[in-house]
Amino acid sequence: MLILAGIHEFKVVLARQKDNMSSVLTPLQITATANLLQNQGFSASTLDNAITTYTSTNLISSLIETVSIGSAGNILSSNVIANVITIAANSCPALSDSIPSGNANSYPTEFITTLLSNTANTELGSGDVSKFAQALSIAQGYCIITNQFVNSTVNGQVYLGNTFTNFNNMISGDITSVTTDPTLWAEDLKNLGGLINLANLMNLGTPVALIQQLASFGGIIPEIPLTFTQYGVSLDTVVNLTSPMLVVTDADQRAMYLAMTHITGEPLSQILQILGVTTAGINTMADLLNPYKIFPNSFQTLTVTDINLVSQQIYINSGGTVNATLETTLPNIALYTVI
Numbered sequence: 137m138l139i140l141a142g143i144h145e146f147k148v149v150l151a152r153q154k155d156n157m158s159s160v161l162t163p164l165q166i167t168a169t170a171n172l173l174q175n176q177g178f179s180a181s182t183l184d185n186a187i188t189t190y191t192s193t194n195l196i197s198s199l200i201e202t203v204s205i206g207s208a209g210n211i212l213s214s215n216v217i218a219n220v221i222t223i224a225a226n227s228c229p230a231l232s233d234s235i236p237s238g239n240a241n242s243y244p245t246e247f248i249t250t251l252l253s254n255t256a257n258t259e260l261g262s263g264d265v266s267k268f269a270q271a272l273s274i275a276q277g278y279c280i281i282t283n284q285f286v287n288s289t290v291n292g293q294v295y296l297g298n299t300f301t302n303f304n305n306m307i308s309g310d311i312t313s314v315t316t317d318p319t320l321w322a323e324d325l326k327n328l329g330g331l332i333n334l335a336n337l338m339n340l341g342t343p344v345a346l347i348q349q350l351a352s353f354g355g356i357i358p359e360i361p362l363t364f365t366q367y368g369v370s371l372d373t374v375v376n377l378t379s380p381m382l383v384v385t386d387a388d389q390r391a392m393y394l395a396m397t398h399i400t401g402e403p404l405s406q407i408l409q410i411l412g413v414t415t416a417g418i419n420t421m422a423d424l425l426n427p428y429k430i431f432p433n434s435f436q437t438l439t440v441t442d443i444n445l446v447s448q449q450i451y452i453n454s455g456g457t458v459n460a461t462l463e464t465t466l467p468n469i470a471l472y473t474v475i
Contacts, residue, residue, distance in 0.1 A: 180256035187249045196233050200247065221247060313441055321434040328430055329412025341425050343392035344384045351378045355410030359403035360421075367395035396421035428456035442466055 191197060203220055206212030212220075224232035233247040261267030304312040315321040325332075330353060332340060339345035350356060361374045368391040376382050384392070399407070399421035407421060408414075415430055423429040427438065428451065438450045442465035452459050 180253070180260055183256050184253065187253055191233070191249055195231065199232060203247075313447065314439065315434060315437045316439060317434060317437040320437060321431065324415070324431040324434045327413065327415040329414065331411050331413055331424060331430065341427075343389050343396060343425065344382060346396075346421075346424055347377055347392070348380065348382060350407065350411065351382075352380070353410050355407060357403055357406050357410075359399060363395045363399055364392060367391055367398065369395060393422055393425070396425070440466065 191200060199220070203212075203217055206217055206220070221232065222234050222237070224230075225234040225237040229236045229248065233249055235246075235248045235251065259268070259271065261269075261271070302312075308318065311318050311321075331346075331349065333345065333349045333352070336345055336348065339348075347356070347360075350360075356377050361377060364374050364377075365371070369388050370385075370391075373382070373384055373388045373392075397420050400419060404418070404421055407424075408418060411424075413424070415432065417432055418424060418429060428435050431438065435456065436449070436451050436454065439447045440450055440462065441447050442462070444465065446465070448462060448465065449459055450462070451457065
């Protein structure tokens with residue numbers, strides 16, 4: 137008996153597997169369908185009931201019966217039947233179950249209740265739940281994707297409204313808020329090799345940032361600590377120049393900059409080679425901190441956005457003269473310097 141029971145269970149499992157393999161519906165579709173219309177079935181029942189109520193009125197039922205009898209046996213010609221169906225389409229379509237004249241060209245000549253019923257049942261899959269589930273999934277996907285664009289457009293009117301000052305800045309990632317000639321500026325950047333550390337832009341232009349970048353390339357040549365010591369950089373800073381965690385006081389930064397103005401000749405050539413800098417006109421290590429020097433072709437294109445969201449030139453002439461109005465139109469943090 138136990139063996140027979142075991143065989144029976146095995147056959148039941150196989151039968152279930154066979155049924156699952158032939159199913160065209162997923163468990164999610166079945167669950168969703170089971171909850172439609174409070175488990176009362178899957179059809180356009182509400183619409184069908186409304187149509188039945190409408191077509192049962194004396195006026196419409198008589199009209200439908202006339203068309204039905206006239207069509208049987210060709211008692212009425214097709215033109216007459218078409219005219220009967222559309223008899224009130226231009227005035228009051230509801231009096232003749234007609235498709236409004238403005239939409240008549242888009243649909244075949246038939247009663248509007250027939251069109252509505254056929255359309256509803258077609259969209260519901262004509263009894264095939266899997267078709268409706270697919271159509272619903274497609275419609276839902278369309279809504280989700282479309283709403284992303286709609287919501288982004290609406291939110292874009294206020295969210296991060298001041299992040300980009302104009303359309304050029306927006307599509308260039310704010311590069312055009314830095315320079316009026318991105319191509320020329322790019323050429324200068326290319327010649328700078330590894331001078332600029334994009335992960336340390338907050339300290340760009342400071343002696344310590346230059347030293348940290350040089351140290352990351354393994355290029356603290358002996359002349360640097362010797363010159364730093366000579367011009368007053370503290371011993372604690374000098375012995376930790378290769379540390380990525382190097383923290384330097386303002387006084388040491390000033391001393392480092394002064395020392396860099398005296399690093400020239402062969403030591404400077406070695407530094408430029410280590411960083412891959414090919415920019416012409418770099419005469420001292422301190423020049424590597426000067427935008428006028430490191431951007432020789434594009435420094436006059438460099439701009440800055442002031443506190444009034446107005447773009448201003450940083451350099452006002454070919455001699456590298458800095459725009460004096462920036463002292464009053466930029467926030468103090470932008471003007472802070474330790475040199």
